[in-house]
Amino acid sequence: MEMPTLFIGQKLIYLKKTESTNSFAIQLIENNPEKVMDGMIISAEQQTAGKGQFNRKWISNPGENLTFSLILKPSFLRPEKLFYLNKCICVSITETINAFAMNSCIKWPNDIYVSDKKICGILIENKIKNQQIEFCVAGIGINVNQTVFPEDITATSLKIETGKNIPKDSVLQVFCSKFEKNYLKLKQDIKHFDNVYLQKLKGVNKWQQFRVKNLTASLLIKGVDELGHLITQDQNGNIQKWLSGELQWINEP
Amino acid sequence: MEMPTLFIGQKLIYLKKTESTNSFAIQLIENNPEKVMDGMIISAEQQTAGKGQFNRKWISNPGENLTFSLILKPSFLRPEKLFYLNKCICVSITETINAFAMNSCIKWPNDIYVSDKKICGILIENKIKNQQIEFCVAGIGINVNQTVFPEDITATSLKIETGKNIPKDSVLQVFCSKFEKNYLKLKQDIKHFDNVYLQKLKGVNKWQQFRVKNLTASLLIKGVDELGHLITQDQNGNIQKWLSGELQWINEP
CATH class of the missing domain: 3.30.930.10 (Bira Bifunctional Protein; Domain 2)
Incomplete structure (x- = not known):
């Protein structure tokens, strides 16, 4: 080839x-x-x-x-x-x-x-x-x-x-x-x-449903940091950083 | 055993x-x-x-x-x-x-x-x-x-x-x-x-001779950072960070 x-x-x-x-x-x-x-x-x-x-x-x-x-x-x-x-x-x-x-x-x-x-x-x-x-x-x-x-x-x-x-x-x-x-x-x-x-990046600046252990969370996707953590914001304005594996996407129906 | x-x-x-x-x-x-x-x-x-x-x-x-x-x-x-x-x-x-x-x-x-x-x-x-x-x-x-x-x-x-x-x-x-x-x-x-x-750490807080490419440098050893870089200070007070491989020790006679 x-x-x-x-x-x-x-x-x-x-x-x-x-x-x-x-x-x-x-x-x-x-x-x-x-x-x-x-x-x-x-x-x-x-x-x-x-x-x-x-x-x-x-x-x-x-x-x-x-x-x-x-x-x-x-x-x-x-x-x-x-x-x-x-x-x-x-x-x-x-x-x-x-x-x-x-x-x-x-x-x-x-x-x-x-x-x-x-x-x-x-x-x-x-x-x-x-x-x-x-x-x-x-x-x-x-x-x-x-x-x-x-x-x-x-x-x-x-x-x-x-x-x-x-x-x-x-x-x-x-x-x-x-x-x-x-x-x-x-x-x-x-x-x-x-x-x-x-x-x-899929879903950036959009609210997305995630599963975090047994909970469901609605989070706004802000971006990904240098180390590859997903950066999100919750409804109270708090910023979170996630490792892959800590967070599962819940797909829209 | x-x-x-x-x-x-x-x-x-x-x-x-x-x-x-x-x-x-x-x-x-x-x-x-x-x-x-x-x-x-x-x-x-x-x-x-x-x-x-x-x-x-x-x-x-x-x-x-x-x-x-x-x-x-x-x-x-x-x-x-x-x-x-x-x-x-x-x-x-x-x-x-x-x-x-x-x-x-x-x-x-x-x-x-x-x-x-x-x-x-x-x-x-x-x-x-x-x-x-x-x-x-x-x-x-x-x-x-x-x-x-x-x-x-x-x-x-x-x-x-x-x-x-x-x-x-x-x-x-x-x-x-x-x-x-x-x-x-x-x-x-x-x-x-x-x-x-x-x-x-060997040589910490002491001046030590190093080879940097073709040069010889006298540097004060300050410590090692989180990523493993050696932190040094030169005679003008400037701080340097070194990767292993960038710096060779010159042993005291």
């Missing part, structure tokens, strides 16, 4: 089947660090044990969707700024989805949505060695040609949204191109992503 | 020979996460490719010294507080060394010294998954019974300092006991370690 980039995806390992592309990438880095380049991609037709957030499984019909891991070595980034890499990746995915004529947004912290349905999930695993980022592995699953999803999942795909079969390679090419531009921007001007991310 | 602890070192894997106990631990976690407990230890008689800071090798005579990796899952700690785990480990090692009747201190960022000679090195590797610490692997090498070191290394050992052969198992037992106490303290009161660490 011809990749319209300088280094992102120029080295690509394609697997028919693997447990999880993130696990494959992490093992590769541990065993052969000298073979791993910034921007390398591990792509798989089928994951038998794909990983999602909070040790959930990532399930995807074999062959229908794009599932890959992007290996990065952002030596310019300090560990305390890691959430900016998440911002940069999320923004790049929305741009990729939008290139196929639709409007996507970022559902905090790590999902990409189109019209209230999930189209992409991201799992970023980082290795920090004595206060330095050694590598980041971003596992990305984009629903491309799958049209039937389990009943309990509110998901969509590029095919459902456009009505057309989309070659997975094209989606990967667009992503690599968008991400490369944004990654270079991140290196130059990290703060750029505060605003761009906020513009794409 | 009987371990005088509740959980630190209660699960111990002993290897005659391995490339690096840290690499062994990381592979174990990737392949069998369900088998890995908080406080588990991988110890090796001999490391064939021991890892130090900045991809330096850690060289130790086979059998003479204590080389092990401690696996931790500090789910109570936020990724931005990771340096506190480093503080907690460094403090525990000085307490361990001091239990054998000597006076040790912490040479920023990651070495333990006795009378201007290195007695222990630490390499901490962390895995962060979507803003959560998944695990930390602390590789620790304590010079126990080695008495001859390469000429270019200013090192010492428990045997050199005490004149006695010390059983390595005793050193590990003392460490596990000291660390368990401190790890539980860290969970309760993270700030406790600011002061304790500062008291053990």
